[in-house]
Amino acid sequence: MNMDYEYLPISGYQPFIDEALKLIYTPNIYDRVVGIQTLSGTGALSVGAMFLSKLYDKETTHVYLSDPTWVNHRSIFEQAGWKNINTYSYYDPKTIGFNLNAMKASVVGAPKGSIFVLHECAHNPTGVDPTHDEWLTIAELMLRKGHQVFFDSAYQGYASGSLDDDAYAARIFAEKGIEYLCAQSFSKNLGLYNERIGTLSVVLNDPSHKNAVLSQLKHVARSCYSNPPAHGARLVHIILSDP
Numbered sequence: 001m002n003m004d005y006e007y008l009p010i011s012g013y014q015p016f017i018d019e020a021l022k023l024i025y026t027p028n029i030y031d032r033v034v035g036i037q038t039l040s041g042t043g044a045l046s047v048g049a050m051f052l053s054k055l056y057d058k059e060t061t062h063v064y065l066s067d068p069t070w071v072n073h074r075s076i077f078e079q080a081g082w083k084n085i086n087t088y089s090y091y092d093p094k095t096i097g098f099n100l101n102a103m104k105a106s107v108v109g110a111p112k113g114s115i116f117v118l119h120e121c122a123h124n125p126t127g128v129d130p131t132h133d134e135w136l137t138i139a140e141l142m143l144r145k146g147h148q149v150f151f152d153s154a155y156q157g158y159a160s161g162s163l164d165d166d167a168y169a170a171r172i173f174a175e176k177g178i179e180y181l182c183a184q185s186f187s188k189n190l191g192l193y194n195e196r197i198g199t200l201s202v203v204l205n206d207p208s209h210k211n212a213v214l215s216q217l218k219h220v221a222r223s224c225y226s227n228p229p230a231h232g233a234r235l236v237h238i239i240l241s242d243p
Contacts, residue, residue: 003234008227010218012037012199016233019240020184020199023156024120024167029174034210035201036217037228041154041185042072044200048150048181049080050220051200052115056148058082062114064106066090070124073117073152088116091126098128100137107141115148120182121166122155129159135169139176149173149180157189174203186236195232 011017021035038044058081065073067087077085088110089102107116118138123129130138142149151173156166170182179202186197202213221227 012228013233016237032204032207034214035199038198038200040196040198044183044198045076064088064116112146117150120151120153121159139173151182154185197232
């Protein structure tokens with residue numbers, strides 16, 4: 001391992017990126033995923049919001065956040081220039097649980113090609129997650145409506161105690177042929193809060209598009225923070241690469 005203090009590449013420390021993405025994606029998915037290292041989950045969401053602004057009209061495209069959601073989600077999309085930020089139904093305070101029917105109505109009622117920010121697991125702030133069957137239903141609706149999905153994966157391993165089980169939603173969406181973004185953070189599950197370690201990944205159906213997407217992710221990152229820090233990424237790589 002090279003322990004100098006040279007700048008990392010704009011995309012980050014590649015050995016870390018490789019190991020981090022393997023936590024979320026199975027081998028049959030990994031080959032069509034492209035990702036960069038980011039300043040934890042907030043940085044990943046910010047880069048993702050700006051990346052999507054290159055693909056969608058920020059003035060007219062609807063962005064949907066769960067009701068309730070992590071307060072910073074709205075701020076991140078507002079700072080990236082998105083004007084039409086809405087909420088989708090998620091939590092039922094009467095049952096203290098997830099309301100599938102209400103969310104289905106929100107997904108179906110949203111304009112085609114809307115952007116939906118989904119919590120991969122351990123929904124913040126409710127802690128309530130869909131079951132596997134419910135995730136499958138949501139995936140099918142997202143695909144049918146042609147919505148753009150953006151997963152926020154901040155607590156993998158915390159919801160069920162299983163890294164694999166907590167990645168179920170991201171994996172089933174990819175297997176269904178849904179192209180999406182995923183913000184990944186290691187602040188909570190590794191306790192590296194002040195190291196700001198995370199990734200932003202994009203799942204594609206056509207792997208030949210990976211280089212084009214990577215160039216655009218790097219273009220956004222370059223104007224935000226130029227390149228990410230090395231120390232925390234090296235720590236996470238050491239941990240994840242040691243079985």
